[in-house]
Amino acid sequence: MVDELRPEIPAGVLVEDGEMVLNMGPHHPSTHGVIRLILTMDGEVIHTVTPDIGYLHRAIEKIAEKTPYYTFMPFTDRIDYLGAMFMNHGYAMAVEKLAGIEVPRRAEYLRVLADELNRMASHLIFMGTMTMDIGAYTPFLHALREREKINDIIEALCGARLTYNYIRVGGVSFDLPPGLTGQILDFLDGYEVFLDEFDRLITYNEIFVKRVANVGIIPADMAISYGLVGPNLRASGVDYDVRRDAPYSVYPELNFDVITGDDKYGSVGDAFNRLRVRIAETAQSARLIRQVLQKMPTGPIMGKLPRKLKLDPGKDAFSRVESSRGDTLFYIVAGGGNSPHRLRVRTGSFTALSVVPEIGQGVMVADLVAIFASTDVIAPETDR
Amino acid sequence: MNWNIVLAATIKWVFMVLVFGLGVAGILTWVERKMSAVIQDRVGPNRASILGFRMLGLFHPLADAIKAFTKEDFVPDGANRVLFFLAPLIALVPGMLAFAVLPFGPGDNLVIANMDSGIIALLAITSFGIYGATLGGWSSNNAFAMLGSLRAAAQMISYEVSMGLNLVGMFMVFGTLSFSQIVYAQGHLLGGWLPEWGIVVQPLAFILFMAAALAENKRAPFDLPEGESEIIGYNVEYSSMRFATFFLSEFFEVVLIAAIVTVLFLGGWQIPWLDPKGIAGGWIRVLQVGAFVVKTLFVIWVMMLARWTLPRFRYDQVMKLGWKIILPLSLLNILVTAIVLAML
Numbered sequence: 001m002v003d004e005l006r007p008e009i010p011a012g013v014l015v016e017d018g019e020m021v022l023n024m025g026p027h028h029p030s031t032h033g034v035i036r037l038i039l040t041m042d043g044e045v046i047h048t049v050t051p052d053i054g055y056l057h058r059a060i061e062k063i064a065e066k067t068p069y070y071t072f073m074p075f076t077d078r079i080d081y082l083g084a085m086f087m088n089h090g091y092a093m094a095v096e097k098l099a100g101i102e103v104p105r106r107a108e109y110l111r112v113l114a115d116e117l118n119r120m121a122s123h124l125i126f127m128g129t130m131t132m133d134i135g136a137y138t139p140f141l142h143a144l145r146e147r148e149k150i151n152d153i154i155e156a157l158c159g160a161r162l163t164y165n166y167i168r169v170g171g172v173s174f175d176l177p178p179g180l181t182g183q184i185l186d187f188l189d190g191y192e193v194f195l196d197e198f199d200r201l202i203t204y205n206e207i208f209v210k211r212v213a214n215v216g217i218i219p220a221d222m223a224i225s226y227g228l229v230g231p232n233l234r235a236s237g238v239d240y241d242v243r244r245d246a247p248y249s250v251y252p253e254l255n256f257d258v259i260t261g262d263d264k265y266g267s268v269g270d271a272f273n274r275l276r277v278r279i280a281e282t283a284q285s286a287r288l289i290r291q292v293l294q295k296m297p298t299g300p301i302m303g304k305l306p307r308k309l310k311l312d313p314g315k316d317a318f319s320r321v322e323s324s325r326g327d328t329l330f331y332i333v334a335g336g337g338n339s340p341h342r343l344r345v346r347t348g349s350f351t352a353l354s355v356v357p358e359i360g361q362g363v364m365v366a367d368l369v370a371i372f373a374s375t376d377v378i379a380p381e382t383d384r
Numbered sequence: 385m386n387w388n389i390v391l392a393a394t395i396k397w398v399f400m401v402l403v404f405g406l407g408v409a410g411i412l413t414w415v416e417r418k419m420s421a422v423i424q425d426r427v428g429p430n431r432a433s434i435l436g437f438r439m440l441g442l443f444h445p446l447a448d449a450i451k452a453f454t455k456e457d458f459v460p461d462g463a464n465r466v467l468f469f470l471a472p473l474i475a476l477v478p479g480m481l482a483f484a485v486l487p488f489g490p491g492d493n494l495v496i497a498n499m500d501s502g503i504i505a506l507l508a509i510t511s512f513g514i515y516g517a518t519l520g521g522w523s524s525n526n527a528f529a530m531l532g533s534l535r536a537a538a539q540m541i542s543y544e545v546s547m548g549l550n551l552v553g554m555f556m557v558f559g560t561l562s563f564s565q566i567v568y569a570q571g572h573l574l575g576g577w578l579p580e581w582g583i584v585v586q587p588l589a590f591i592l593f594m595a596a597a598l599a600e601n602k603r604a605p606f607d608l609p610e611g612e613s614e615i616i617g618y619n620v621e622y623s624s625m626r627f628a629t630f631f632l633s634e635f636f637e638v639v640l641i642a643a644i645v646t647v648l649f650l651g652g653w654q655i656p657w658l659d660p661k662g663i664a665g666g667w668i669r670v671l672q673v674g675a676f677v678v679k680t681l682f683v684i685w686v687m688m689l690a691r692w693t694l695p696r697f698r699y700d701q702v703m704k705l706g707w708k709i710i711l712p713l714s715l716l717n718i719l720v721t722a723i724v725l726a727m728l
Contacts, residue, residue: 022527030613044531044699133613135604135696141424201693207605208695365531366698369614 033379077163086323093319122324171302213266216371230326271374452628472629475516490662521618532618536609567652571660582649
């Protein structure tokens with residue numbers, strides 16, 4: 001009776017004598033979303049980690065094949081609900097390239113503004129959940145308080161707080177409402193104070209540094225061979241950012257620094273650097289937002305669009321955006337009707353999860369939680 | 385057998401343990417939530433109401449109790465039912481017994497059992513608390529609970545050693561094992577003005593004892609047996625009142641540890657420069673009991689601040705801290721105390 005209730009251990013997991021199998025997830029406080037990690041362990045020390053994904057698979061790529069180009073936009077929100085704006089942006093850019101649609105400059109600036117606000121929100125969630133997984137609950141709520149202000153700003157911008165559907169093919173859906181610029185600047189001023197407080201409260205807290213520094217080190221060559229992207233890659237010391245190295249939108253006109261990991265507190269590529277890089281990136285996002293608000297041109301926010309998008313079958317296009325979880329690629333092949341033949345989305349979480357079994361060997365359970373949290377894997381993006 | 389003594393002890397026990405101990409522990413569930421809310425920039429619990437009176441959410445402990453009593457009492461398949469039922473009680477009862485030796489005020493009337501070897505009795509009784517967490521996790525037939533109970537056993541046994549050793553310095557300075565005598569002794573004035581509190585004569589022991597007590601008590605930053613983001617905790621399979629009993633025992637231990645720290649290091653019921661012999665009686669005695677309560681609450685407040693500020697240690701770091709830092713420092717403290725006492 002008891003053994004019947006035990007979850008099945010997949011065939012790929014080999015259990016040796018004296019090992020305990022621990023089924024971490026799919027609903028576990030620190031496997032964000034629903035990801036299952038099957039651990040074989042000896043006491044507290046982990047021998048192997050086997051991720052089991054697919055609990056949030058919604059066949060989004062398949063849905064795209066049945067949905068008209070314009071109408072698919074709300075689905076992209078659901079690919080990564082913490083970075084919905086990037087998914088909107090990436091899909092919109094891919095369709096625009098495919099159909100040769102021009103985007104007005106004001107719309108491009110609004111896109112970057114929305115992107116960077118979203119990046120801050122997403123990284124704030126990361127900062128909060130990572131510190132919470134290490135056992136500090138207070139920084140989590142402080143981070144969410146700041147994110148709440150971003151949610152308010154984005155709500156004023158487009159009416160939605162999580163799945164924005166703001167960036168549309170050809171432009172954006174709403175213009176900047178009056179008074180929002182002041183609200184954003186107020187938020188950015190307060191954000192500097194918050195970052196300072198957060199650093200003093202947790203980032204450089206001795207216990208915290210001991211817990212995450214030198215834990216889960218991903219060397220640069222391993223990061224590249226596993227295809228890590230975004231902050232995870234940069235924390236390993238690889239200086240690569242799609243916004244700078246494969247520029248899109250109006251990023252070439254703006255100044256920002258690409259943050260990479262250093263070995264001031266731990267070593268390059270450890271969990272501490274993955275946190276530090278993201279914290280520093282939110283400051284860069286704040287810098288970008290200030291520039292965008294300064295340079296914001298006037299003009300229309302929506303380009304000229306055909307009422308129904310019909311494209312030559314077989315024509316393809318791809319776009320890349322630097323989302324909060326890294327290089328995200330949208331590849332579209334046009335189909336016969338007004339929907340794509342195939343849409344492929346390449347996201348950062350999947351590869352980030354694939355490196356966890358490698359660096360999770362021989363660590364303790366608490367370290368695995370820190371490693372998993374530091375890679376910023378979220379389930380919907382892994383499964384799509 | 386003198387029934388008067390039994391009756392008196394029972395009355396004292398009801399007031400000190402059930403009214404003060406459990407009362408404070410119950411209110412602490414509210415205090416902890418409200419305090420974390422203030423630290424975290426939230427409102428905190430404020431919904432429970434009686435006839436529209438919300439009282440800042442003070443009815444939440446009451447609502448929790450009703451909820452805990454009426455929820456399903458779930459027992460997992462394959463659990464060792466006897467131990468599973470006993471474990472919460474084993475966790476709660478030692479804390480209640482340990483209160484017997486703590487003096488709430490001067491004289492024999494404000495302590496249940498004025499034992500000559502009070503500290504030894506207290507250490508012996510509180511050691512039983514380990515069994516609650518360990519058996520609770522082990523009997524649940526759950527891998528997470530098992531890990532939690534192993535952590536609890538290792539951690540509590542390790543830190544008990546340091547906790548006991550830190551008190552040795554106190555015995556040497558005050559020359560007694562009786563809590564009541566130690567509190568009287570702390571009324572002496574050093575150099576005519578400085579009260580001879582434990583924190584003054586044994587500052588290192590105070591810090592080490594606080595750290596060891598937090599660890600012994602499974603409170604943050606040593607809350608590894610619970611570690612809700614890693615292994616969810618030794619009590620993961622418990623529900624309803626059994627879970628609430630574990631919860632209550634944790635808060636009860638907070639009160640107990642705070643009371644011990646107060647008695648040993650913060651002068652117990654002593655109000656500086658006021659009636660150090662405890663012979664005044666009357667309103668001054670009421671004030672002295674009040675001083676004991678206030679000091680206890682202050683220590684609880686410090687423990688809660690730590691809980692909501694610090695992240696959690698890792699298992700090996702806790703062991704290293706216990707055996708390689710706190711234990712040697714405790715031994716050093718004893719050595720230094722002995723040398724100083726020999727020289728005086």
